[in-house]
Amino acid sequence: MISLINTLKKYPSLKKSSIIMPLKTPYVLSFLILMLMGCQPKKMDQSEINKNMLSKAQTVLKSDNVQIIPNDKNTYYLCFTKSENMVKQKLSYIVLDPKENIIVPVKTLIDGNVSWLDENHIKTSQKMGIAQQGASNVIRYSIDVTTGNTTKL
Incomplete structure (x- = not known):
């Protein structure tokens, strides 16, 4: 978190959301994939x-x-x-x-x-x-x- 604050101070034109969003993307994608897999209809053998x-x-x-x-x-x-x-x-x-x-x-x-x-x-x-x-x-x-x-x- 300290490196994030230092980066924001160093580059004031960067927005906080543009740095944090790429960090959250893998979690959001993983969650969506799990949800979609859970919603698949059960296939009968x-x-x-x-x-x-x-x-x-x-x-x-x-x-x-x-x-x-x-x-x-x-x-x-x-x-x-x-x-x-x-x-x-x-x-x-x-x-x-x-x-x-x-x-x-x-x-x-x-x-x-x-x-x-x-x-x-x-x-x-x-x-x-x-x-x-x-x-x-x-x-x-x-x-x-x-x-x-x-x-x-």
Whole structure:
């Protein structure tokens, strides 16, 4: 403090605030950085997201045996369950976003499968009727999860 007084006497044109301010700046910046870090929303780790997603899917699909498959960018989650009946296996599925909102409502396929086609499309396939010689009885569709549009493949 004595050196500050001596400096002010030596250079009367200097203001006290112009000397003290640079000394306070690191403290103010440190305080602001700590405050901003403390105000960040708590990020959930992937296992916590998966637990919440699984719980939501189990509730909506009314089954404890639910499988969850994320798309390549983890922007949507395909959740499905298959019945234990092997003769006419029922597959129910939904698509959720990371906030657990239902993007594609519950749909059911008999003797079918569902998988990701790309980032925004799921592929469904379902056996229909009796296969005739030289023809397939499997019908395939692509469903755009962002618009809900269905296209036959």
